[in-house]
Amino acid sequence: MIVCHSILSLRETVQAYRKSGNKIAFVPTMGNLHSGHIQLVHEAKKVADVVISSIFVNPMQFGPNEDLDAYPRTLEADKEKLTDAGCQVLFAPNASEMYPNGTGVQTQVIVPELTDELCGASRPGHFTGVSTVVTKLFNIVQPDIALFGQKDFQQLAVIRKMAADLCMPIEIIGISTVRAASELALSSRNGYLTEQELATAPTLYRTLVQIKDAIEAGSKDFDTLCHQGNSALASAGFKPDYLSVRRQSDLKHATANDDQLVILAAANLGSARLIDNIAFALNQN
Ligand SMILES: Nc1ncnc2c1ncn2[C@@H]1O[C@H](COP(=O)(O)OP(=O)(O)OP(=O)(O)O)[C@@H](O)[C@H]1O
Ligand SMILES: CC(C)(CO)[C@@H](O)C(=O)[O-]
Numbered sequence: 001m002i003v004c005h006s007i008l009s010l011r012e013t014v015q016a017y018r019k020s021g022n023k024i025a026f027v028p029t030m031g032n033l034h035s036g037h038i039q040l041v042h043e044a045k046k047v048a049d050v051v052i053s054s055i056f057v058n059p060m061q062f063g064p065n066e067d068l069d070a071y072p073r074t075l076e077a078d079k080e081k082l083t084d085a086g087c088q089v090l091f092a093p094n095a096s097e098m099y100p101n102g103t104g105v106q107t108q109v110i111v112p113e114l115t116d117e118l119c120g121a122s123r124p125g126h127f128t129g130v131s132t133v134v135t136k137l138f139n140i141v142q143p144d145i146a147l148f149g150q151k152d153f154q155q156l157a158v159i160r161k162m163a164a165d166l167c168m169p170i171e172i173i174g175i176s177t178v179r180a181a182s183e184l185a186l187s188s189r190n191g192y193l194t195e196q197e198l199a200t201a202p203t204l205y206r207t208l209v210q211i212k213d214a215i216e217a218g219s220k221d222f223d224t225l226c227h228q229g230n231s232a233l234a235s236a237g238f239k240p241d242y243l244s245v246r247r248q249s250d251l252k253h254a255t256a257n258d259d260q261l262v263i264l265a266a267a268n269l270g271s272a273r274l275i276d277n278i279a280f281a282l283n284q285n
């Protein structure tokens, strides 16, 4: 695997692949790779000739009291995993390569509407940091295809809207969430959990499944279901942030007439902020 730390060397590497007519797929990450990330690389290999991944812990998407400094950085182990998965190129810039003048004066990409609620409400500026860095990464790599996980459902929606609104010639593909045997969604931040918290963490997904089951059984009182879900999470030891039934298309609050639904949740457990979701179609017959 070719490892590039500078934008210039990445551009030269991509140009050589392009000259040979290769289709390029891109998998952006923040590193500390697990099987969820590797699944994105496997899926990328199915749809392109060359897979480029990036590892960059983007300071612009972290709030002042968030875990930027604590975020796990495991570059050597990550390189091995990417090589084993058949990734051909890794772009691993440092912050001054990506933001030579600092993040304060960086031109921003702001995606309206989708970013005000859910994670956007509790992490102000987060999605502007994400859409700005993803735009920069897209301009640097210039892939044909980019793959993102559905675990970060709102992020995927933001990136789809950004790519469409800004006419980016890149196909965005969403990949199903990879889970542990306990059904806990794999996430780098699971590494912050103690053994006891790890045993509690699957309750987040189980709560989503219970709400989905109730909706499929005919309940339309989404507010009460979410209220009960939050109480169950709090009893299990979580500090719930949000739990909400939304429309898949625009993440607006779902009504009784909607049938393409997604239930999204975020909750703190110990020092980890966990997110998860479950998307499903209601049979309205
Ligand atoms: N369990 C998973 N299954 C599928 N894709 C995933 C999973 N976890 C993360 N991804 C995807 O991998 C890409 C990189 O995500 P990131 O590096 O932030 O990993 P993460 O484990 O989600 O970290 P964090 O704990 O910070 O949320 C994103 O597109 C994300 O949606
Ligand atoms: C898309 C991303 C790599 C942008 O920093 C990050 O938000 C992530 O890992 O999901």
Ligand code: BAL
Binding pocket: 061, 152, 155
């Ligand atoms: N996987 C989303 C990146 C973040 O939480 O900052």
